[in-house]
Amino acid sequence: MTLTLLSLAGDGIGPEITAATERVAATACARFGVALAIERAEIGFPALAATGTTIPDAVIDRARAVDGVILGPVSHNAYPPVAEGGRNPSGVLRKALGLYSNIRPARSHPAVKTPTGHAVDMVVVRENLEGFYADRNMEVGPGEFMPTPDLALAVRKITRENSLAIARAGFALARRRGAKTVTVIHKANVLRLSDGLFLDCTRAVAADYPGIAVEELLVDAAAALLVRDPARFEVLIATNMFGDILSDLAAELAGGLGLAASLNHGDTHAVAQAQHGSAPSIAGQDRANPGSLIGSAAMLLAHLGHAGPAAAIWAALDAALADPATRTQDLGGTAGTRAMTEAILRHIAEQADR
Structure with missing residues (x-):
């Protein structure tokens, strides 16, 4: 049976890193005998120029039909207003496909310097469809509005359904990782109703995982502790905006975005x-x-049941990172995109030869 992925290159560096990711995914799948078909479609500025929208309905329909999607980065802050076709493809796909869970690992590599010098190995499990994010939290209309030119309001949406769903995803991941502690991020001392509901849901799910300790942390305290001692964290579960912010912080502490x-x-x-x-x-x-996108594709393959290709990609990525000549400048190396990609492909081939 053929595994079909839809590749959406996006804007900026998107075409370069999606092309690299496609090659790596295809090579790893071929090594394990997984038949892989990669389809491509335009989103972002190329789609806007061709169709009048940054994500055509046909792309959304195709994303629903395939096994998985590789989504390149987009320049949505530079898009025109939504009424002029400037929709955020990421937010649109998350809502259209019901992608309530955003799994963001942060793992340091011995050869890549971290800002604090600490080793990092944690996962932020971020709710993906609600919170303050205006592009996806309402059925009709945005979650932000301006009653007058001098007043802007934002609505924070938290539901029991999605809070339970993200808590289940987080605790299930913690069990698979063998984590001893799950940290639940909140601001219930101020957002008593919305974060209160979120905490009630995480506590209910935690009762089904008696072997895992639960720590509840205010988001500001969590940020401070991440900087001071990132190694203390294993799995963090958070609402949308808090998870977005803390996962970027965790990524930087692990070596960079x-x-x-x-x-x-x-x-x-x-x-x-x-x-x-x-x-x-x-x-x-x-x-x-x-x-980042190559690792994301490895996560996708593992999620779809192809652990072999996923593990091969992670091992090859680690091997490339170990040598400054085969990692990019942002990581203290000297390689370009193409050279790092070729090194990863070479390491996958070498795995097969052993």
Whole structure:
């Protein structure tokens, strides 16, 4: 049976790192005898120029039909208003495919210097469909509005359904990782109703995991402790905005966003997506680090039941990072995008020869 992935290159450095990711995924799958078909479609500025929207309905329909999606970074902050076709493809896909869970691991590598000198190995499990994010938290209309020119309001949406869903995803992941502690991030001392509901849901799910200790931390305290002692954290469960912020902090503490892999998933669909943005200032210069999206594709393959190719990609990525000549400049190396990709492909081939 053929595994079908839809590749959406996006903007800025997106075409470079998605091309690299496609090659790595295809090579790893071939090594394990997994038949892989990669389809491609345009999103972002190329789609806007061609169709009048940054994510055509046909792309959304195709994303529903395939086994998984590789989503390149997009320059959504530079898009025109939604009424003029400037929709955020990431937010649109998360809502359309029901991708309530955003899994963001942060793992340091021995050869890559970290800001604090600490080893880091944690996962932030971020709720993906609600919170303050205006592009996905309402059925009709945005979650932000301006009653007058001098007043802007934002609605924070927290539901029992999605709070339970993200708590279940987080505790199940913790069990698979053998984690001893799950840290639940909140601000219930101020957001008593919304974060109160979120805490009630996580506590209910925690009761089904008696072997895992639960720590509840205010988001500001969690940020401070991440900087002071990141090694104390294993799995963090958070609402949308808090998870977004803390996962970027964790990624930087682990060595940088260039290695920050990420998987969006729901009950039936999954999308691999780098944590970082489109970096238009270095687009087309062979400077982009492909590691984040390549790692995200490995997460996608594992999620879809292909552990062998996923493990091969992670091992090859680790091997490339170990040598300054085969890792990119953001990680203290000297390689460009293409050279780092070739090194990863070479390491996958060498694994097969052993």
